Structures are given as C-alpha cells and as structure tokens.
Amino acid sequence: MYKRVAIEFSYDGTDFYGYQIQPSVRTVQGELEKALERIFKVKVPTVAAGRTDTGVHACGQVAAFDCPNPRLSENDIRNALNANLPGDIYVRRVWFTHDKFNPRYEAKKRIYHYYILNSEFKDLFLQRYVWWFPYELDIEAMRKGARFLVGTHDFAAFSKKDEEKENTVKTIFNVRVVKLRRELILIRVEGISFLRGMVRSIVANLVKVGTHQWPPERIEEVLLSKDRTESAGLAPPHGLFLYRVLF
Template sequence: MKRFAIEFSYDGTNFFGYQGQPNVRTVQGELENALEKIFKQRIYTQAAGRTDAGVHANGQVAAFNCPIDRLTSKDVKNALNANLPRDIYVKTAWEVEKNFNPRFAAKKRIYHYFIYTNERDVFLRNYVWHFKYKLNIEKMRKAAKFLEGEHDFTSFKKGNDRKNPVRTIYRIRILKLKPHIILIRVEGISFLRSMVRNIVGSLVKVGLEQWSPEKIKEVLELRSRQEAAGTAPPHGLYLYKVIF
C-alpha cells in the first residue's frame, strides 16, 4: 500500500481549528471526508501540526495511506481538489515511506503573523490583526532576540497546555512589508498551544513602548503565563511552511 504526503493551504475562518472534532467543521474532518468520497472507506490522516480556530495555513502537511496502488501523486492531488471544499486546496502530493509521520519528521515549522496598522479594511478582517497604533519595530526586534534559542516558554503557553514547555526558536524576524503591514515570522522546531500568538501579544506591548525590550527577558524567566501580555487574535496567524 502506498503512502502519500500532501502540502495544502486553507482559510481557517470557517473552521473550528484543524483537529477533527464531532459535530463541528474542522480541516482534518473535511480532508478525511474528501478521502472517504474518493476511496469509499475512512482514511485517517496525520498532520505536521494543529492550528486553532480562525488560524490559516499556507503550507500544512498531512500524510495518509492510499488503498489504490495504481494512483500517482498527480492523481491524488487532483482527486482531493475535486472533492475538497473551496477553502482548502492541495498544492502538491508526493509518495513517502510507510512510516512517515509529518509531526515527528518535521525539522522546522515557520509561522507568519500579520498586523495591519491602519484604519479597518473590511476585506482584510479575517486575515490580519487590525491594530491602528504606531509600533516601534526596532524595539520589537530587540525584544524578540531574547526569545531565540532554547528556553522554557511557560510564560507563553496556553494555560491548560501540559506539554513540555521547553522549546527552541531558531529565529524571529519582524518586517515592514508595506506602509501599514507588519510581518512577524517565527521559526522553530515545535510550538506550544497559542505560543506564537502569545509571543506576538507581548511583542506588541514592546512596540507600543508600554514595555521595554528587556521586559520580554524578564517575562520569559518568570515562567508564569500571568506575566505575559494577552493573546493576539487567531486570524492574523498562518502556518507558513513545514521543513523536513
């Protein structure tokens, strides 16, 4: 039996997150529904990561077994796109080893977070964080340096996340793409629930000059979620790419 991996994108606006759940619409649920239509049996998938409700993806990766050996990668891609809803699109498919699991095989995950610092644009409302205040990007960059490397990220996890809080962030870049668009790019091995959004929320406090850049180091070392700023909204966040 062949095993395939797919790289796909989705608009997270109308999903209750990635992970399959009963009685609500999820990305995994729609993907497995499409596979069931194609193969006439339930096909279970494994993904590189889970995204929360409202979070988008440009390069999510999932893998699954294919019960029809004659199908090619192109066949799988085309069949899925013919059966998936319009807010999910398979960009590419390829054959992988029988034991390939994208969650454990991933060497790096890259997240993008977009902040729009202008008056509200109704056409962007589901895809950026509208934040019409001036942000000091240089101070945010200085603060972000304290988060790079291996640290205990207890201060930046979701309160009920009981996973090991020690994580590695390779790099955080903060770029001004257009006059009113700021991109925060976070590269790491793996992340705790809401970790990137919590980091963004705290970096924005620095950008507003309500916190000094050094405050981020202090918050990190205190290892208390109560010490960090609030969570940035989900719709500005994208799982941009998974590297294997």
C-alpha cells in the same frame, strides 16, 4: 498494498473550528478525511504537522496518509482531493513518501507568519487575514524584544493554558519583525515545535513592547517567570498562518 502519501495544503481558517477532528463541528482534518472517504470508499486516517487553533490559517500545512488505491498517480490524488474538498481547503502538492512518514514527528522546522495591519484605516480585503492594530508600533523596539526569544528556553509563560503533560522547553531559531509595505507588518517565527497559542502569545507580548507599554527587556522577564499571568495574553487568531513545514 498501500502507498504512503504526503500532501501540502492551504486552508482559510475563518470557518473552521481549528485543524483537529472533533465530533459535530467543522474542522480541517474532518473535511480532509471526509473527502478521502468519498474518494476511496474507506476511512483513511491522516496525521498532520501542526494542529492549528480555531481561526488560524495555513498555506503550507503537511499531512500524510496511506493511499488505498496504489494505481493513482500523485497528480490523480491531487485532482481527486481538490475536486472533493470544500472551497476553503486547497491541495498544492502531493508526493509519495516512505512507509512510516509522520509529518508531526519528522518536521525539522515549522515557520509561522503573523500579519499586523498597522494603519489608521481598516482594510476590508485583508480583514480576515491580518490583525488590524491602529496604534503606533515601534518596530525597532519589537526587534529588540524578539531577540530574547531566540534559542532554547522554557516557554511556559507563552502558552495558551497550563499543559502539564507537555514539555514547555522549545527551540526558536528566529523571530523576525519585517515591514512588508508601509502599513503591513509581518512577524515571522521559526522553530522546531510550538506550544498551543505560543506564536499568538509571542505576538501579543511584542506588541506591548511596540506600543512602549513595556520595555524590550520585559520579554526576557516574562520568559524567565515561566508564568502565563506575567504574559500579555494572545493576539487574535486570524492574523496567523502556518506558513511552511520543513523536513
């Protein structure tokens, strides 16, 4: 008898080659499955809500697996995982769920946070978690640009590479540009699912607007072009967090 288990966990993406398991490099999924194998002495496949790229962090990633030992409680599993995971992965919550729970297909909403340090000075203590951008940014212009992204659109221009097999039509519920404190800007993007590199591309395009290199309306033109070469490229990965997944 297996019990289906869901976990909510954080990781610091700095020292990982992304989420998805790959041979011979350190990945989050690889470390998670190694820990599970150490605990249960059998291979335990996992499935997660979001496959973050190299250098991207998470504070609310969700994964699921079948637990080979039905006698363990939710708390036992949490403690066993945290005792066996490396210091840059941490499980916050564990719960039993229905037999077929698949966080990838059942996620109703994914929320990403992107942090920009808009300061003349670098901040050593934030440097792994923010994009340090020392030139002036017009927040109001960025908000105007962001409005064009809300809704259901073909986001082909906002992807990392041509993904011919994937449907590039995606739904964005909300893009908020928030001044957290004097020099820290949060770009919060809520949607159902995302193309690879989509949030980092949205951020890079909004920053073009923030510096007045582009008018806000250029965001709509990029969107309508469906052409990646019209777009501003990708913001660096280390400012990005998979913040929450809602089911």
